[in-house]
Amino acid sequence: MRTPDPQPRGIRLKARHVGVFYGEKQALFDVSLDVPEKAVTSLIGPSGCGKTTFLRCINRMNDTIEGCRVVGDITLDGQDIYDPSLDVVELRARVGMVFQKPNPFPKSVFENVAYGPRIHGLARSKADLEEIVVASLKRAGLFEEVKDRLREPGTGLSGGQQQRLCIARAIAVSPEVILMDEPCSALDPIATAVIEELIDELREHFTIVIVTHSMQQAARVSQKTAFFHLGWLIEEGPTEVILTHPRHKKTQDYITGRIG
Incomplete structure (x- = not known):
């Protein structure tokens, strides 16, 4: 398990009484959660429990789903x-x-x-753009592996390299928050370990929210964990506490494999 942060973090993102409806069906109920800055918050729980639905609320990806309605409040830096x-x-x-x-x-x-920085006008010149691309690939731990293949298709990389390329693409526009929806589920154990190490490094610069099915992964990469069940946020708190001394029986049952 990662060493917990010695000092308390500020709150970057706040969700209050968030509910999500797909037509008549309610998928998320009254979720209130604070997401600390420059830390990793894990969302855990069985399949179909609302983790990804909640994650997609944070960058309004649910807007793209017809008939989806979000209620409650989500603020980023108070906005x-x-x-x-x-x-x-x-x-x-x-x-x-x-x-x-x-x-x-x-x-x-x-x-x-380069795509994001270009469409958002973040580079004043070709040299600026190259600098952003190289810096992003370095931050994603990929530059040394691809520096001689920058003009080759990204689809030609291995699965783990492709995922790091997608992380480099995400950080190239200098986001404040990075959402990760089970970023390692399609990867082998070696590639997973590389991504987890990368997540631990990235949290020094970014606020990260990760959906994971793996409690071991939550233990390795996150400082805070939130447990969802059947669309409800059951409990949340420091990862070590949630995974070793949960207050709620449902959390205990999930962690010990009785539900899942």
């Missing part, structure tokens, strides 16, 4: 992210996302990382 005047494109630059399966664009390694 309501569901304010009608908010630019969703700008929000998704501030809140990056890494998906379950690596999904590089059908472009070169360089263009995968």
Whole structure:
């Protein structure tokens, strides 16, 4: 288990009484959660319990689903992210996302990382853009492996390299928060270990929220854990406490394998 943070962190993201409906069906009920800055918060629980639904609320990915309705409040640095005047494109630059399966664009390694900074106007010149791409690949622990393949397709990399490329793509626009939806579930144990090490390094610079099925992974990478069950947030707190001394019987049952 990672060493807990010695000092308390500020709160970057707040969710209050969040509910999600798909048509008439309610998928998430009254979720209130604080996400600390520069730390990793894990969302754990059985399949279909609302973890990914909640994650997708944070960068308004649920907006893309017809008939989906979100109630309650989510604020990033005090700003309501569901304010009608908010630019969703700008929000998704501030809140990056890494998906379950690596999904590089059908472009070169360089263009995968350059795409975001280019469309958001973050580079003043070609040299600026190259600097951002190289720095992002270095932060994602990938540059040394791909520095001679920058013009080759990103889809030609291994699964673990593709996922790190997607992480480099996410961090290239300097987000404040990175959401990760089971980023290791499609990877082998060696690639998983590399990604976990990377997550631990990235939390020095970013606020990270990760959905994981693996309690071992939650123990290894996160400082805070939230347990979801059947659309409800059952309990949350420091990872070590949730995984070793949970207060709620449902959490205990999940951790000991009685439900899942």
